[in-house]
Amino acid sequence: MKYFTTAIVKFGRRDFEESLKYISKVKYDFVRLKTDVKFLMLKIYYELNLEDPAYCLIDTFKHYASDSKEISEDTRISVKNFLKYYSQLFKIKNIRKSAESGFVKDSIEKEEFLYHKDWLYEKINELI
Known part of the structure; x- marks a missing residue:
């Protein structure tokens, strides 16, 4: 937990590297920690604009969310929704399509099951 907590603090201070x-040193045994580590890694990849590792983790996380019997259906839906919007956000960030940004922002606002909604909303607002 020490590494995870330190990673969160460093992230909050915008020391993404x-x-x-x-976060790379975290060994996770608990389901909740596993998903939290993956979410934080994706956020770090976004902030550092590490596109290839981000897309690899998106794929891994999608398979985990689809196949894992350890997570609830609501969690599964929330993870999949996060990954959908995260992917869109990353694409918009790199190609700067502001028209698409407004559509994604509206979709994020309306989404009922969505992890890290505030973070996604903050990031889409930075692009508009």
Whole structure:
């Protein structure tokens, strides 16, 4: 837990490279920690604009969410929704399509089951 907590603190201080170093050291045994680590890694990848690792983790996380018997259906839906919007956000960030940004922002606002909705909303607002 020490590495995970340190990674969160470093992320909050916008020290994304250090956050990535610490999150990479986390050994997770609990289902909730596993998903939290993946979410934080994706956020770090976004902030550092690490597109290839982000898309690899998106794919891994999608399979985990689809196949895991350890997570509830609501969690599964929330993870899949996050990954959908995260992917769209990353694409918009790199090609700067502001028209698409408004559509994604509206979709995020309306989504009922969505992890890290505030973070996604903050990031889409930065692009508009």
